[in-house]
Amino acid sequence: MTFLHRQMRDELGNKMNSRFNRWVINSPKTALVIMSLVLMLACIGFKNAWLSTSFKINFDADNPLLVAMNEQEDTFSKNDNMVVLVVAKDGNIFNRQALQAIDELTDLGWQSPYASRVDSLTNFNSVESDNDNIVVEAVLDNPSSKTDEQLAKGKQAVLNSPELKGYLVSNNGRSSIVLMTFQLPENPVGEIKQISDHVHHIVDQVAPKYPQVEFHVTGTVEASSSFTDAMLKDMALLLPIGYGLMIASLTLLLRSVWATVITLSLVSVVSMLVMGIKCWFDGAITAVNMFAPTMIMTIAIADCVHVLTSFLLHYREGLSKKEAMLTALTDSRKAVFLTSITTAVGFASLNFHESPTYRELGNLVVFGIGVAWFVVYALLPALVMVLPIKAGKPQTGAKQFMTAWANWVIKYPKQILAVMAIASITIIALGMPRNELNEMFTTYLDDTFEFKRSNTKLNEELGGIHRLLYTLDSGKENGIYEPAYLQKVDAFATWFRQQQGVSNVYTYTDVMKRLNRAMHNNDSQAYALPDSVELAAQYALVHEMSLSEGQELTNMVSMDKRKTMLTVIVSETDSKALLALNKGAEDWLANNAPAEMKTKGVGLDLIFSNMAMTNIPSMVYGTFLCMAIVALMLAIALKSPRFGLISIFTNALPVAVALGLWGFINGRIDIGVAAVGTLSFGIVVDDTIHFMTHYQKFKQAGMATVDAIREVFISSGLAMITTTVALIGGFGILAFSHYSANANMGFLTAVCMFLAIIIDLCALPAWLVWRDKAEVHHD
Template identity: 35%
Template structure:
């Protein structure tokens, strides 16, 4: 039946090619609907508990969208007339930034003091150009004694400072992305102007909006740089290994149309391009190569032994249709299992890649034969064994002659290597998503080393009643929680409104340090807050710290140099403190940092289930397709071990995994199966059709498919290793891990799989021989 279908694919190749062309045009129409989304929220499902907690805080208080200008004077002195003048200039200009809703800096910090019986609230620095040295020193002393400023807007040595800009971006994600680009461009232009006006200053840009824009830029960079490089690498490798211009051209066409229809599919189903699924073209590029190489390898072999072109293609399609269909299905199953991921971009990547794999299969069976047979190609006679054939023959002889040693040695080595995978720890870090050459990473590193922490955790502490923030008992518990957090070694700053209340209480008692404490009278606290609110200028109100009915306060903690699990542990300790000391105020810690810390762990847990399901489905598929329980079951070891061994290597040399690494097994499962299926199907063919014994069947499999497996492995590994050069670490880690896994799979299938097949079939053959002898003697 397969032979007849293969014949029809060749006989009616023009019609099949026409149908393929119609499919390409139809799906390609979806390209017009593609757009880019870079917001951090795309990583989270709508019901993600950390996302819901974060959005609740944003609805109650102010949004967390932010750009911060971190100012580093080269003379390491913030309190000079020129530097303060530049900070004031930057602060004033930041108010004019598109979507700006609030600007905080040391120059417009609302300093409070008492003149006779009046509370005065005014900008901390009014006229920096006409300021005396004594006043500068006085301002510096005041700033460094203010908890609201130190390690947030001013460093403890007053050698670095910041201007923080809160933004009110559009709700719609597409509009928010456009606004993000506009805001960052404005910020960069403003930064460049201030630096040009004051050469003493170096200004860095950080903040969640900068992170979103950097995601966007890194994805664009990967699309415009890595994919062309990847494409070039594939073309060069194909030509170098296959030495067939027609074969290379035909393969490149199939690659191109597979990527095109896959991107069109994205548009039709409504997927937006993001920093994760942007790598789907690279995955499709590499996977489309496999199908074409296997067909072309056997086609060229048939030509070299004297077959006519039509007959050579029929034979190649007949030989490869089942294994290519199997590998396409199992690869698609592996990618579809990514729907178990808790992060939508990885779910989308799985669906897109699964579609692309099947599209590549269709085009390799229809369009590829048409192009190969259309273009002129001369057969190369087998004058002598090629270098690749010599290599595969040498490997075959080595694997056969030492099969027992290889089986036990590699099995023990694999088990030991897999055991090291448990040394890996989840350590997602938003800052470390980007390489050190990325401007945002440099800004974040400088900020954490010199000013404040990048990661934040916020708590909406409820009093349980309207105007409850005036209650001294409630304020005392908030203050105790704040002080507990300040005692934690990883915390650099805590923003709590209790500091403002204590300062106001001191102000109203002639700035006597003894009165820097919370008022013990509810009415007095209410008067302080009302008096302070009435004195604040427009845009610098208390909405970022107190909710509308004054029933809760927002306490924000800034942390530096902490990984995902450390942030989770810190929040757990805070929850425990609240349970023991203020159970009525227990509330989840919320922030973008906490969201990413949890999503990594949730992704690993969900993908463990997905990978197990995928492995079971792939094994069942092979059991049915190969019509052999034994060979289907035997495929488990070579399919499951490579990813585990790769994780073991990662555990030895790195030990830290991020959000992307959790989906490695799903990404590589189908790719690894490709080698296994092609090798086992050729082995079974030799056993059943040619009547070879186990060792002869191993030699046959190496002869027929060895070169193709080496070719696909080299091309696939090279393709994914290109991803390792991405400046976005999520893509880089995935590319490196997949490349390592593919190489391990080649070694495993060339050395362990033959020894496994020989041992199993030799045992069976021995049992059969023994049974025959017993029957003969009886």
């Protein structure tokens, strides 16, 4: 009864598909009009599109570290900033020319849109005592009016402030920064570019006046602006190049201009439908999802090519256009459906990725695969019937080449398997261990961007570009004045200063020490914390009343005086080192601080680092689940558990070898590389499916193994090569992206595609021949 139900269901499905195909073939203009209306409706969604450059989009809204960072920004000032690094060519940042440049940048910085604070050497407030009164003044402001003695005194005041070294001024006195902080709206769009352009404008305005000074611009706002520029450059250059590669490969391999036009039209329609519908609901275009159209088009090409090559083959053999089209749709239906499902499973596995941007990418491509499958059967036949596509001459050269390839594989199966096994095992064994799970947030953009070059220079000069932030709670209002609290914070800061790679620790206790020293007639021995609550509160009150607007301590002290923020500046390093440093800090607090002071470090660098470390287990699980699902689907579809298992081998091997090669090439498993396993497996399985479904068909027709393999090469080999070339071009072009995560993912995926076609057209048929000979010998 079950068999009868299955047979009736299959026959019903075939009749429905055949009826729909005949309707499209017989009414192509109607089908084209309907699809055009649907496309126009979808494209209206593009009016909602906008570029999203906030780094926070890479994390879930409920990510504990992101929640902690948002709470910290609500408690203290936000950390959106622009940094202008000023380097004195003569090695002395305290010379009059350099200080005048800093002073001018400081004044102009206040005029920047959304500016809430500007910190520099020339508005740094020195704390002195004068007849038992605290005098707070900017000792280096307006340097052009200062005498040499006054400048020397100001220099000494800076050098006597340990908290400034490695923060506002380099330890060697060669360079300094102007730090501009901004209060941005919740979802900034044009504001980022507006601020960046303004700061670059004032630097360009100041720089010509001071030829003995170098200027370099960086900061979190500049990072967001640079990512926007990178996205626009990639879209302007890589997408057209990718499109051009598709045209070239399709024209060369299909040998039909109209077939190429049809394919490009279809994949363009699919891409616009998907992204248009996406923008109806969410118009945010990110550095990751901006490449979804390229991926969708590249994958959709595979469906088109397999149907069109089958159509052209039958058309050139003498069938009418209608008969050839209907036959091609019928012949390719099972393989195209299976490849669509398995590829969708691969991309759906990206939902195990820790970053929502990659999960969105996976879901977009899954949706695109479904749309592509429908469009191939709804639009491709209509275009073929309407356009004057000609049969042309049979491609005897291609047939001869594929036949020769098949004969070579059939002749040397053992040798092919041996060579590929030795090469694969060697690469995997030697290359895989070289890989390490790591992330370098500062290397996301390449050296063509000033932001990257400025970060490198900043790290060289001041020795730190990473920021770790710790909110230290006293447990009660005004509790930050308690001596016990201040001493514990100071001990925590001292521990950090002893750690390798830490260039500066910026903490409220240093302010209190300066105030205490000032109240003791600037005695260096009095650079210590006040010993009573009353004294600390008095110092703080007098100090706050003396500060000018914009110099308040809201960037390190909460409004209720319950919490302070300790900022640690770390030299450029990788995620493993940052996480280890943060782990040591959290352990120190757990072992040495009261319960209310225990906290976790926050900051974008830490969130990215943590995601890199937690992402791999998730993606490994997703990859194995993808393999299991695909193997089960193939075992059921091909009615052969053996073929289901062999599909795991033929499609996991390219990924494993590619990762082995990656160990020799780079070795860092970052946010992009982590996605390659699931992404590639879902794609490379397509060629295995096409090979095995056609092989089974010919075997069931009574052919011997070698004849069936030879026929697969002739009927499907060219289509497999064509789609692989298109896939390599589509993903390979990402290797030239300015965004390193996309570049690494694209390059490694392209390598997987190349290895997969070699395995599917060499190792797989060689194994089939060897297995057949072994079974015959056994019998």
